[in-house]
Amino acid sequence: QVQLVESGGGLVQAGGSLRLSCAASGSIFSINAMGWYRQAPGKQRELVASIFSGGRTNYGDSVKGRFTISKDNAKNTVYLQMNSLKPEDTAVYYCNKVPYGTWPWGQGTQVTVSS
Numbered sequence: 746q747v748q749l750v751e752s753g754g755g756l757v758q759a760g761g762s763l764r765l766s767c768a769a770s771g772s773i774f775s776i777n778a779m780g781w782y783r784q785a786p787g788k789q790r791e792l793v794a795s796i797f798s799g800g801r802t803n804y805g806d807s808v809k810g811r812f813t814i815s816k817d818n819a820k821n822t823v824y825l826q827m828n829s830l831k832p833e834d835t836a837v838y839y840c841n842k843v844p845y846g847t848w849p850w851g852q853g854t855q856v857t858v859s860s
Contacts, residue, residue, distance in 0.1 A: 747771040747848050749840055754854030757830055765825040765854055767840030774798075774818045780843035781814060781825045783836035784853075794825060795843045807833070830858045 753765040765781065773779055780795040794814040795803045802814050813826040823840050837853040 749848065749851035751838060751840055751851050751854040754838060754856045756857045756859065759830060759832055759858055759860050761830050761858070762826070762828045763830065763856060765827065765838055765840075765856075767823040767825075767851070769821040769823075771821065772818075773816065773821050773823065776842060778843040779816060779823045779840060781812075781823070782839045782841060782845075783834075783856075784839070785833075785836040788836075790839070792843060796823065827856070830856075832858045832860045834858050 748770040750768045751765060753763060755763060757763055778795050778797045780792050782790050782792050784790040793805045793808050794812055796814045796816050804812060811827065811829045816823045835856060835858050837855050839850055839853045841848055841850060
């Protein structure tokens with residue numbers, strides 16, 4: 746079973762940037778789509794960015810123009826470049842398949858944006 750390990754989170758001021766990484770223990774080359782999800786306190790987990798096997802990307806309205814998802818199939822790693830961060834981006838960020846299936850969730854990485 747593939748394990749996912751997210752990293753790169755931290756505390757940043759509004760307007761700052763962070764780059765998240767998600768390392769998979771198995772191949773992601775044949776996966777149709779991978780994505781980054783986030784869960785803020787008291788809210789449901791939401792999908793914020795997806796990347797498909799052909800490289801096409803999709804973003805939630807709240808992050809469009811600020812976040813960029815990418816992947817390196819050779820390293821089995823998915824990235825999320827986050828720019829112009831806002832306090833409302835504060836959440837635990839996870840990666841997984843899109844749509845979510847059978848892979849277990851990783852521990853996530855905390856992103857905190859101060860105003």
